[in-house]
Amino acid sequence: MSITRHFVLAAGGTGGHMIPAHAVAEELMARGHHVALVTDERGAKIPGIFEKAAVHVLPAGRMQGGPLGWIRGLKGIRDGRDMARRMYDNFQPMVVCGFGGYPALPALLAAIKEDIPTVVHEQNAVLGRVNRLLARKVNAIATAYPHVERLKDKFDHKVHLVGNPVREEVLSLRGEEFPALTDESVFRLLVTGGSQGASILSDVVPEGLSMLPISLRRRLQVTQQCRAEDIERVRATYAELEIPADLATYITDMPEKLSWAHLVIARAGASTLAELTVAGRPAILIPLPSAMDDHQTANVRELVEAGGARSIPQAHFTPVELAKQMQKMAMEPGALQNAARRAWNCGRPDAARDMADLLESIGSAPLMNDPLPVKPRIASPSALNLGGAAA
Structure with a gap:
């Protein structure tokens, strides 16, 4: 019965x-x-x-x-x-x-x-x-x-x-190790702006990556969500910078992309943060200032205080600031792995x-x-x- x-x-x-x-x-x-x-x-x-x-x-x-x-x-x-x-x-x-x-x-x-x-x-x-x-x-x-x-x-x-709660496909990442990363290996960067994308990420991220030291920039592999009106412009910029980039208006296999990402640049929506912490992935977060009651700024506090992410207010999100924060996380020995562990500890x-x-x-x-x-x-x-x- x-x-x-x-x-x-x-x-x-x-x-x-x-x-x-x-x-x-x-x-x-x-x-x-x-x-x-x-x-x-x-x-x-x-x-x-x-x-x-x-x-x-x-x-x-x-x-x-x-x-x-x-x-x-x-x-x-x-x-x-x-x-x-x-x-x-x-x-x-x-x-x-x-x-x-x-x-x-x-x-x-x-x-x-x-x-x-x-x-x-x-x-x-x-x-x-x-x-x-x-x-x-x-x-x-x-x-x-x-x-x-x-x-x-x-x-x-x-x-x-x-x-x-997160999807089962993301939950399955909980037991995986942080992707291996050496000074010579490919550095995989995931950039996502939520369900509608974010033009400011298309404007700032490629230029910010161009300011990174050549030793880091030549190792980059980027997956980025872009608005439809931005995607060809962003594709041309990455081609000029000789940075391999996979661009889409909607990332259908987000759990897979998250599984191999060494660093995520994203908005601070609730589901994004839940997935980052369950999977244990370090991030640079740009809260959406127009979100109702500025809730994305409130969302990031726990993770930032724990050391699992850095937060940049949109008004200060410039290519120079992004490049500076990326270097601190990507070029200091063990910084990314440490941030990943701290993010993982925030997961529920x-x-x-x-x-x-x-x-x-x-x-x-x-x-x-x-x-x-x-x-x-x-x-x-x-x-x-x-x-x-x-x-």
């Missing part, structure tokens, strides 16, 4: 929200549970994740654009909440868990309305807007950092430090397991026999059937 529980995971449509949700879904499904995802159209299109779960695209609504935009946003939230409630009538989740982003809001509001236990997971070191809005009402708050700004002390009794590799344990412990829904079948991925609200799909 098959025994299972049902869980709904709700996440905004960026990789920072979707990847940890996917990792938790994989863990829950490995335990025999069934999982459904609520997201927006962007999240439903991210390749390679949630292929074994039903995916529901619900209207979310964003409170922006003045009075008319607020009215439209409220209507979207209400419509998404009502559709989620109808989905829950069929799916009967034990817990609804939000991973941040506006698409998580209607699903959580519907669960609260239906007295279904709720949990939120905060990936960043600053509590996000949706999670702040619902902190008082949810049953538990899972965090990725020991200290989370804008999380009120009165909620301490419901806070659980679990870390930020059991985050998906601990998050799944938390979800199993919340709520009182009974075990369900004869689990509902998994239905195909749902591509639009109109396909929701109003009764929802079972995973």
Whole structure:
């Protein structure tokens, strides 16, 4: 006899929200549970994740654009909440868990309305807007950092430090040694600017590498994510510098690239930092200054204080500064290996397991026999059937 529980995971449509949700879904499904995802159209299109779960695209609504935009946003939230409630009538989740982003809001509001236990997971070191809005009402708050700004002390009794779940392919790097590096070997540099890339990395990194001592520059092998409008310009620059470079607008095999990287230059998104620390890779980080509540600056503090990374504010991120920081890390004996070890020590590799344990412990829904079948991925609200799909 098959025994299972049902869980709904709700996440905004960026990789920072979707990847940890996917990792938790994989863990829950490995335990025999069934999982459904609520997201927006962007999240439903991210390749390679949630292929074994039903995916529901619900209207979310964003409170922006003045009075008319607020009215439209409220209507979207209400419509998404009502559709989620109808989905829950069929799916009967034990817990609804939000991973941040506006698409998580209607699903959580519907669960609260239906007295279904709720949990939120905060990936960043600053509590996000949706999670702040619902902190008082949810049953538990899972965090990725020991200290989370804008999380009120009165909620301490419901806070659980679990870390930020990562993909199994990244988790498998945990037991690998740091790539061998000598004064004569190839020096592999990975440059990534998050899901949308970052033009400033395309502007600064190639010129910064040109300023490195020839003994280091001639050993470089670069893999870099670029925006589509930047990629040919960057390719021409690397060719002129005679630096081998593999450029792409989206790096599909990030775990493999991370496995052999000696140094990573990146934004400071939550998933990026979780992967760096689980794998144990040193980094130079450039927090995105426009990130909401400047959360990327807060994200880097733990890793920088531990000695696993260096952080350069974007206003100071110049080719000269990059070259200086790279030389300190790459040319001092043992500096990279030491930073890699310190980064590794900051990793929380059991985050998906601990998050799944938390979800199993919340709520009182009974075990369900004869689990509902998994239905195909749902591509639009109109396909929701109003009764929802079972995973």
